[in-house]
Amino acid sequence: MSRFWISSILALLSLLFCLGFGALLTTVDTTVISLDVEPSAQGTDRKFAQGALLPSDGMFDIAIEGEGFFQINDEYQTVYTRSGNFTLDENGEFVMASKVKRHSIEPAISIPKDAIHVFISRDGLVSYQRFGETKAQHAGQIQLARFENAKGLIRLDDNLFKETKNSGSPSVGNPGKEGRGQLLQGFLEQSNKDSISEVVKPDSRIMQVAVDEVL
Template sequence: MNQAMWISKTGLHAQEAKLQAIANNIANVNTVGYKRDRVVFEDLFYRIQIEPGAQLDDNRVSPTGLQLGTGTRVVGTQKLFTDGDAKTTNEQYDVAIEGQGFLQVELPDGQTAYTRAGQLQPGPEGILATAQGMPLVPEITIPEGTSRVTIGADGRVTARSAIDDSTNELGQLELASFVNPAGLRALGNNLYRETEASGPPTEGAPGTNGMGTLRQGALENSNVEVVEEMTEMMTAHRVYEMNTKVLSAADNMLQQLAQVA
């Protein structure tokens, strides 16, 4: 295959991956706590025909050499964990994390997952859980006859009784942070799981040891900027088109060469 055709093919695959990430970002613009994806590329190996600094003759060396690239490839995707804007909902069980950290939840298999989506609700037994019904870790139970629940910026959860108007502390919401949150494995359902790349979680109360704080009655919007994504989409589309033109031009050159031969 003509080398230019191969290089163009790698460019097409790269832009296809970028468009897929952009499409996913735009699709999740209204997903609570969603973090946008960024595709990471690298250039492929080079065919070195003349080494930089190689001796050309007795008096000359090559200042740059002759190095021909062979294309590009996708090496990874990266979640960008910048904060999304907090949207006020005035719902007592909604919490937005302002700063670093994740809420911890227990999966059906007993393992722990992590989320930025603070749409919480008490389950049938009063256990505070996510919108998908996964209980928080550590567990907090809302007693019957509760008229109002208060979640402090430091994660302390208190309940006011509808019977005698007394206030009781129910427990402490904790956050978990990671050295490399971009290394977490995305599970879907607004959940992430620890990996070797993310490192182990550091747990603590909100507002301590670099952890963010909680804001009751609010939810964190996605950090997707629609205008930026649209700009990236148009750029990726143009680059894709240009690669197809190079592919077509290289094919025409091969046909012309075959006719001459």
């Protein structure tokens, strides 16, 4: 079995278990020239669709119901994601829970260490409550980025995307405004694709090459 065939299957399977994507389908130009030449992904078509929103145990888990991306600062640039699996770092700032290095949400939001409750409204308003207090304190505002052509984004790693000339510049603002989705605290967006039906059906010539190599 060719290296391309194996790597393609592994890449597709890795996409199935990503958080924050309803459907991200990559189609590949599968024209084979020879066994020694691996086909290139000349035609890449990313399709974003709303995935199932499932409740979680995380106070800082946030799902986007509708269009839009969270803005993330990776210390070098602003990137984008629909994965709302957040936590607090040692400074009390909202960061992506799945990252080894610091990936903080933009605009930055900080929660005091003595806060006992954190509230995130549908329109992105973040507030917290300290022990003994009856009134919540304002902490910040989560904003979403919306792209006219989200399919033009470049995929980086672990659900992160970067804007391109094809995607256009993002329209940034509060959730629920100008076509942006709203937020659900305590929920995470799951993939809505079945692990078998999501596997791309390759060109029959690729299939025959793989069978011939096995035999």
